[in-house]
Amino acid sequence: MSTNQGNSRRKSKIERVIENYGLDGFGDTLARRWTDPKDGDSLRDLADLMNQEVLNAVLRDADADVLNGEVENMYGLLTDDDTTEGMRVQAKNTLQSKGIDVDQLLTDFVSHQAVYTYLTDIRGVSKESKSTNRVDSVVQSIQKLRGRLVAVIERSLDSLRNTNKLQLGDFDVLVDTQVYCRDCGTQYEVIQLLKQGRCDCDTKTNSE
Structure with missing residues (x-):
């Protein structure tokens, strides 16, 4: 591989992954979605989005039939902390059976820090403070x-x-998370409490 002395900057990981997996234009997508003034994506969401595109690319190159939601599900099995080791191994074996180098795939997954470095240092964009x-x-x-x-x-x-x-x-699996305040003795579903903005402590104090 020849080197250009006039342009010796080493490519960032995001640039290398975009090039290696044929994700042309994805850099623009990252910049646009991060700086959207109305509903910009977080850096972690953008890293997940890019990693799913990488996974989709290797499955496509392996001529694997990909069903709706399969990429997101497989990505979750490979990366989610909640995934059991047995399920993770099964997911890796499934990919290996399709001729995919799983170790290389996982190495090429990007972090939110890599996305931030690419957007700020390489693309020169910044997220408006709001x-x-x-x-x-x-x-x-x-x-x-x-x-x-x-x-x-x-x-x-x-x-x-x-x-x-x-x-x-x-x-059906139902998940119900309750928050109990020991001071006022009230119990709320966590989302309800967050949207309400308070427990009953002030109410009970004022009534005494």
Whole structure:
């Protein structure tokens, strides 16, 4: 490989991944979605989005039939902290059976720090500072975690049922997280509490 002395800057990981996986134009997508003044994506969301595009690219190159939602599900099995080791190994074996180098794939997954470095240092873009509703952000994080937990439980129960380790009919998984205030003795569902903005401490204090 020849080097150009006039342009010796080493490519960032994001640039290398975009080039190696044929993600032409994806740099523009990252910059546009991060700086959207109305609803810009977080750096972690952008890293997940890019990694799913990488996974989709290797599946496409392997001529694998990809169903709707399969890439997102497979990515979750490979990266989610809630995924059991057995399920992760099964996901890796599935990819390896399609001729995919899983170790290289995981190495090429990018972090939110890599996305930030690329956007600020390489693309020269910045996210406009704006007041954000911290409560809404926490609500979204909790809902996302709930969704991941429900998905993991559903997959685990399905696996046990399909291998005759569990007898279970058609089912739904419900996740209910309660917050109990020891001072005022009230209990709220966590999302309800966040949207309400307070427990009953002030109410009970004022009534005394």
